[in-house]
Amino acid sequence: MQQLYFSLAATVLASSLALTFSAHAAPALPLVQEAPLRAHLAFLSNDLLEGRGTGQRGADLTVAYLETQAQMAGLRPVRGNSYRQSVQIAGVKSLPQDSSLQAVAAGKVVPLAFGPDWVWATGDSVAAHAFDAPLVFVGYGITAPEEGWNDFKGVDVKGKIVVMMVNDPQPTVTEPQRFAGKALTYYGRWTYKFEEAQRQGAAGVLLIHTKPSASYDWSVVQNSWSGSERFQLAHRAAGTPLQGWIAQDAARRLFAAGGQDLDALRAQAESKDFKAVALDAKLSGEMKSAVRKVEQFNIAGMVPGTDPLLKEEAVIYSGHWDHLGKQGQDDEKAGDIIYNGAVDNASGTAGLLAMAQAAVKKPAKRTQIFLWVAAEEQGLLGSAAYAADPLWPLNKTAAALNLDSLNFVGATHDIGAQGSERTQLQEMAAAVAKSMGMHIAQARPDLAGAYFRSDHFSFAKAGVPAFSINGGREYVKDVAASQAKAAAYGPRYHQVSDEYDASWDLSGMTQQAQFTLNLGQAVANAARMPLWKAGDAFGKVRQPAK
Numbered sequence: 001m002q003q004l005y006f007s008l009a010a011t012v013l014a015s016s017l018a019l020t021f022s023a024h025a026a027p028a029l030p031l032v033q034e035a036p037l038r039a040h041l042a043f044l045s046n047d048l049l050e051g052r053g054t055g056q057r058g059a060d061l062t063v064a065y066l067e068t069q070a071q072m073a074g075l076r077p078v079r080g081n082s083y084r085q086s087v088q089i090a091g092v093k094s095l096p097q098d099s100s101l102q103a104v105a106a107g108k109v110v111p112l113a114f115g116p117d118w119v120w121a122t123g124d125s126v127a128a129h130a131f132d133a134p135l136v137f138v139g140y141g142i143t144a145p146e147e148g149w150n151d152f153k154g155v156d157v158k159g160k161i162v163v164m165m166v167n168d169p170q171p172t173v174t175e176p177q178r179f180a181g182k183a184l185t186y187y188g189r190w191t192y193k194f195e196e197a198q199r200q201g202a203a204g205v206l207l208i209h210t211k212p213s214a215s216y217d218w219s220v221v222q223n224s225w226s227g228s229e230r231f232q233l234a235h236r237a238a239g240t241p242l243q244g245w246i247a248q249d250a251a252r253r254l255f256a257a258g259g260q261d262l263d264a265l266r267a268q269a270e271s272k273d274f275k276a277v278a279l280d281a282k283l284s285g286e287m288k289s290a291v292r293k294v295e296q297f298n299i300a301g302m303v304p305g306t307d308p309l310l311k312e313e314a315v316i317y318s319g320h321w322d323h324l325g326k327q328g329q330d331d332e333k334a335g336d337i338i339y340n341g342a343v344d345n346a347s348g349t350a351g352l353l354a355m356a357q358a359a360v361k362k363p364a365k366r367t368q369i370f371l372w373v374a375a376e377e378q379g380l381l382g383s384a385a386y387a388a389d390p391l392w393p394l395n396k397t398a399a400a401l402n403l404d405s406l407n408f409v410g411a412t413h414d415i416g417a418q419g420s421e422r423t424q425l426q427e428m429a430a431a432v433a434k435s436m437g438m439h440i441a442q443a444r445p446d447l448a449g450a451y452f453r454s455d456h457f458s459f460a461k462a463g464v465p466a467f468s469i470n471g472g473r474e475y476v477k478d479v480a481a482s483q484a485k486a487a488a489y490g491p492r493y494h495q496v497s498d499e500y501d502a503s504w505d506l507s508g509m510t511q512q513a514q515f516t517l518n519l520g521q522a523v524a525n526a527a528r529m530p531l532w533k534a535g536d537a538f539g540k541v542r543q544p545a546k
Helices: 010-015 033-044 045-053 057-073 190-201 218-226 248-257 262-268 340-358 381-388 425-435 455-462 479-487 506-525
Strands: 085-092 102-107 108-110 119-120 126-138 159-166 203-208 230-233 242-247 279-304 314-320 368-372 397-402 466-468
Touching: 033 045, 033 057, 033 340, 057 203, 057 242, 057 279, 057 340, 085 119, 085 159, 085 397, 102 248, 108 248, 119 203, 119 279, 126 203, 159 190, 159 279, 159 314, 159 506, 218 242, 230 381, 242 248, 242 279, 248 262, 262 314, 279 340, 279 381, 314 340, 314 381, 314 506, 340 368, 340 506, 368 381, 368 506, 381 466, 397 455, 397 506, 425 506, 455 466
Parallel strands: 126 159, 159 203, 203 242, 314 368, 314 397, 397 466
Antiparallel strands: 085 230, 085 279, 102 108, 102 279, 119 242, 126 279, 279 368
16 A cells, blocks of 8 residues: 555556545655654554643653654754753643632622633733622624724723623624634634733633534533643733633523623624623632743754755744643543543644654755644644744745644545635645645635634744645545544544544545645745735735845
């Protein structure tokens, strides 16, 4: 199968399945091998690494493994003599058992259980906060001048707790393309909500969770917020004192006790004429947290370019090495507490290692940087730290190609390149796919805001053309069974069951890594760096060469 998969003979390609689904490359391009990819994947998702949790022992083991493997692959350090880039992080763990924080409506306590009903943490790394702050419903919590939208008009929320919906305003018959239609814009991301609340001077934020608006179950929020630490960059401007989520049913009870109908208010909030509504409710009491400073590391290594001039420019391949780590008490009664994150994202981490082993054998004109970033699960912190202190000048970074959760099902006829349409990478990706006997997967409305949820976005915000390469959906073998296998991953996302299975067919994963490397090499050998397309919100740094 390996020989068929990478066959370059035209007669074989014309008469075999390789014509339609192989990740073969042009003869001069380096070939990603499945064997090292599988070996790295199996090790990185092993219990020994304890789920690679930020600030945990498993993170230290992972970093040591990655820098050793980067050196063994033949990558050179990008800055100085170290493969490590320090990422200074503040770790915060809520202490609900030591806190007296409660919701009070119409003078009566509204029972809310930490975990099942709501979760919260300090957003400014201060260990204790006292609250007696009124609640204000601010709709989507969005200020978007280009859309003529301001949910904070006519209201002063300084010192108050703002309660808001996730996602952004839905399209209407008269405005089918407002806020990008059905697709999610950055205004809909929870990270934006927290940022805007801080800019408005609020004392805290509670996001109302629904599965359709967040795109994931409450269990994902609960696991991320109540079972382990939350993290933020230590050098980033402090957020609001309180940041949290509230489950929909709990929000309904709280709003009703405060004299309001949640569903009626949400309907009103779909209009740009909506004005914030004060509830007859407040948060009262003390919120306590355990706070510590944590040093994590991005790992970076490079293949220097061969062209005397173009080697001063670089292509970045990125992927996050972290997952959720160990959560809960480590004893027999607790059961499995290790969130191995085999697909998310031991797969991308392993893919980059296998790509690096291939890339060093065939350098390109531009420099190629392999970047394993920390703390993605905590809000893209490692990639944000890189963008704030880049190892390579951002205006000389041609593109950032990201791998996050690779295809573990099997080879496909297509490859996902959603997000590339924002830049000239779209045309390059299509050409590379065609050269490999594939095509670009049909774009779908980005309902979950995937473009804003992975590490490439840190580069895009800094002006670097960037997107994540996703697995295809048109499976070559056993289509129905493959589709069912892919769908079955949904319930395993961010659960202890995201574990490596030695029976996985990694031809699709190898294919995805090969496409990413081929695209990176195409960018690295191109006459000019790719540009953002006119009108895209993130193309603020890159200017056409004169």
